[in-house]
Amino acid sequence: MSDLKIDRTAKTLRELTLDKLRGAIVQGYFKPGARLVERTLCDELGVSRTVVREVLRHLETEGLVETVARQGPIVARLDPSQVGEIYELRSLLEANAARACAERATPDLVLRLRDVRRKIEAAFAEGDMRDVLIHTEAFYDAMFEGADKLVSLSVVKSLNARINRLRALTIATPGRGEESNREMNALLDAIERHDGETAAAASCAHIKRTSELALRALAEQEARAS
CATH class of the missing domain: 1.20.120.530 (GntR ligand-binding domain-like)
Incomplete structure (x- = not known):
């Protein structure tokens, strides 16, 4: 998933990460119900856990991510x-x-x-x-x-x-x-x-x-x- 690496030359790092992860969900790179593991995302995106957590919280407000007990963040299923x-x-x-x-x-x-x-x-x-x-x-x-x-x-x-x-x-x-x-x-x-x-x-x-x-x-x- 090297294509998820962040280009740091344009927007803020948080905005770039948000755009990249949102796009990966919207375009089906991450499937409905897939777990979004913070450590894995940090490695794939090349950003800190703090940034990943902020982005996941934002995507939850957009309805793309949901938090499930004992699983953590997952890609929201489409009802x-x-x-x-x-x-x-x-x-x-x-x-x-x-x-x-x-x-x-x-x-x-x-x-x-x-x-x-x-x-x-x-x-x-x-x-x-x-x-x-x-x-x-x-x-x-x-x-x-x-x-x-x-x-x-x-x-x-x-x-x-x-x-x-x-x-x-x-x-x-x-x-x-x-x-x-x-x-x-x-x-x-x-x-x-x-x-x-x-x-x-x-x-x-x-x-x-x-x-x-x-x-x-x-x-x-x-x-x-x-």
């Missing part, structure tokens, strides 16, 4: 009922933002969204799932900001770690790249036309599909584990 609730909340907030964004969209905002969409498509084409996640988050940031739905955006951001973990599951589905690109381009086309109702409907359709894929992937994980 299907909680997953369903996350998608319900996303559907409400994102559809509302999509509608408002379409009503308010400026040419500059549409160009910004188009540019991010091109990056997402390129990342899918290259099989770079990390960049797919990064640019998808940037797309939604721009959409919520363009809609002037900043409180809604803060709610979504509080769930981002869990949302990205679910995205990592769904985008790994064969053929999902092409399907997702169609769904998101339909949303963006509606925003560009200032068609709020169609944008909201496209957003809901996209969330419904991703929810189906995520719940199916979770069921398959459970079946393999049993």
